[in-house]
Amino acid sequence: MSDTYTLYNKTVMDHFMNPRNMGDLPDADGVGEVGAAACGDIMKMSLKVENGRITDARFKTFGCGSAIASSSMATELIKGRTLQEALHFSNQEVVDALGGLPPVKIHCSVLAEEALKAALEDYVKKHPDSAAPESLRETVAV
Numbered sequence: 433m434s435d436t437y438t439l440y441n442k443t444v445m446d447h448f449m450n451p452r453n454m455g456d457l458p459d460a461d462g463v464g465e466v467g468a469a470a471c472g473d474i475m476k477m478s479l480k481v482e483n484g485r486i487t488d489a490r491f492k493t494f495g496c497g498s499a500i501a502s503s504s505m506a507t508e509l510i511k512g513r514t515l516q517e518a519l520h521f522s523n524q525e526v527v528d529a530l531g532g533l534p535p536v537k538i539h540c541s542v543l544a545e546e547a548l549k550a551a552l553e554d555y556v557k558k559h560p561d562s563a564a565p566e567s568l569r570e571t572v573a574v
């Protein structure tokens with residue numbers, strides 16, 4: 433690999449070059465879209481939820497390679513988690529799973545956390561009678 437890529441480790445490059453779960457979920461239960469004010473990048477996350485658990489996740493990211501790698505990894509990590517667990521998901525998990533990001537690229541992983549939380553909020557708004565945890569309802573204030 434050329435020196436151009438020395439800022440990024442192999443895991444980051446793999447998720448950038450071969451992103452997992454890219455696209456939309458036509459029958460999504462919750463969709464969140466967020467933007468990073470600093471760079472203008474945009475991330476959209478779609479979730480399928482069954483019995484209080486995330487069964488599928490997809491993303492679309494208009495942004496840098498770190499944002500694409502972060503959203504790819506985030507969708508991999510959150511599949512199978514309960515809504516309660518997803519509510520406590522943090523960008524640090526993405527950074528750790530990617531084996532680290534350069535300090536100037538940490539905000540790209542924050543975008544993945546924010547997109548997930550926006551999708552969870554959308555889920556609760558669209559499913560007011562769901563068994564979403566109280567803490568999630570309080571976050572959304574429905």
Ligand code: FES
Nearest residue numbers: 471473496499540
């Ligand atoms: S530079 Fe903005 S999300 Fe990566």
